[in-house]
Amino acid sequence: MSLQPPAEGWYETPVARDERSWVAVATVVCLCLYVWMIGWHIYGRQNPSSISYRIEPAEYMQLHTAWVPRYQIGEENGVPVVAPPPGSDVFLLGQMWRWAPVLVLQKGQEYTFHLASVDLLHGFSLQPVNMNFMVYPGYDYVLRFRPTETGEFTVMCNEFCGIGHHMMTGKIYVVENAAELEQLRQRFQAPQQ
Amino acid sequence: MSATQEQEFPKIPLFRLLLDDVLLLLFLGVAIYAVSYLLWGVMEIASVAPFPEELKAQIVQQAGGGQ
Numbered sequence: 001m002s003l004q005p006p007a008e009g010w011y012e013t014p015v016a017r018d019e020r021s022w023v024a025v026a027t028v029v030c031l032c033l034y035v036w037m038i039g040w041h042i043y044g045r046q047n048p049s050s051i052s053y054r055i056e057p058a059e060y061m062q063l064h065t066a067w068v069p070r071y072q073i074g075e076e077n078g079v080p081v082v083a084p085p086p087g088s089d090v091f092l093l094g095q096m097w098r099w100a101p102v103l104v105l106q107k108g109q110e111y112t113f114h115l116a117s118v119d120l121l122h123g124f125s126l127q128p129v130n131m132n133f134m135v136y137p138g139y140d141y142v143l144r145f146r147p148t149e150t151g152e153f154t155v156m157c158n159e160f161c162g163i164g165h166h167m168m169t170g171k172i173y174v175v176e177n178a179a180e181l182e183q184l185r186q187r188f189q190a191p192q193q
Numbered sequence: 194m195s196a197t198q199e200q201e202f203p204k205i206p207l208f209r210l211l212l213d214d215v216l217l218l219l220f221l222g223v224a225i226y227a228v229s230y231l232l233w234g235v236m237e238i239a240s241v242a243p244f245p246e247e248l249k250a251q252i253v254q255q256a257g258g259g260q
Contacts, residue, residue, distance in 0.1 A: 006213070011206070011209045053241065053242055053243060053244040053245070054241050054242065054243045054244065055243070055244040059244070059249070060244075062253070063249065063252050063253070066253050066255070066256030067252050067255075067256065069256065070255055070256055089248065089252070091252075140244055
């Protein structure tokens with residue numbers, strides 16, 4: 001019975017050889033995983049930057065509102081479409097129940113993403129690459145972001161945030177070059193059906 | 194402690210006392226991690242820096258039409 005103390009004299013009894021072997025194997029596996037974890041942190045290609053800042057939701061909203069019109073190239077379903085220049089800061093906003101703005105990025109260029117919520121906890125989930133980050137109100141989560149493939153990517157919310165949670169989707173377009181960016185610009189500037 | 198006393202009450206190592214008490218082990222197994230993770234969390238939250246004023250000013254200034 002496991003809840004009873006072991007038999008008298010157990011403390012002085014030498015540990016059996018097979019048990020010692022299992023402990024040794026488990027220790028070696030743990031050490032390997034530990035080294036792997038450190039190595040992945042240094043050489044892994046999808047590590048977050050571990051930078052975050054404190055910012056009031058109202059202040060973040062102010063920054064977002066100030067930043068969007070500067071690089072806006074159009075609208076998609078009522079959401080502004082923004083094409084920030086490579087190397088610049090991007091202020092993505094999570095709010096019940098939308099991700100704003102829609103982003104147009106260039107492949108191979110680095111951007112500094114700022115992620116924050118202005119109401120409650122949301123989850124930034126980039127699909128289909130499946131990168132997931134929690135987005136808190138009151139904190140700005142910074143990500144150094146370099147798209148490696150072109151296409152249309154969906155941002156979903158993966159933290160339940162109320163009745164409209166399932167509709168909280170956003171979009172990121174990644175284009176190959178300036179010519180493709182111009183095509184998108186024309187598409188979003190044209191009146192939508 | 195005399196030899197007779199030692200014979201009657203043998204000195205039990207501390208580690209053995211700990212390993213013999215399953216409820217104490219259960220308590221420590223929960224409490225140690227609960228306390229250390231809570232402290233770690235509090236330290237992490239307390240060490241978050243405020244948003245850089247220069248960047249804030251830069252974004253607002255750009256929106257106003259400046260460079």
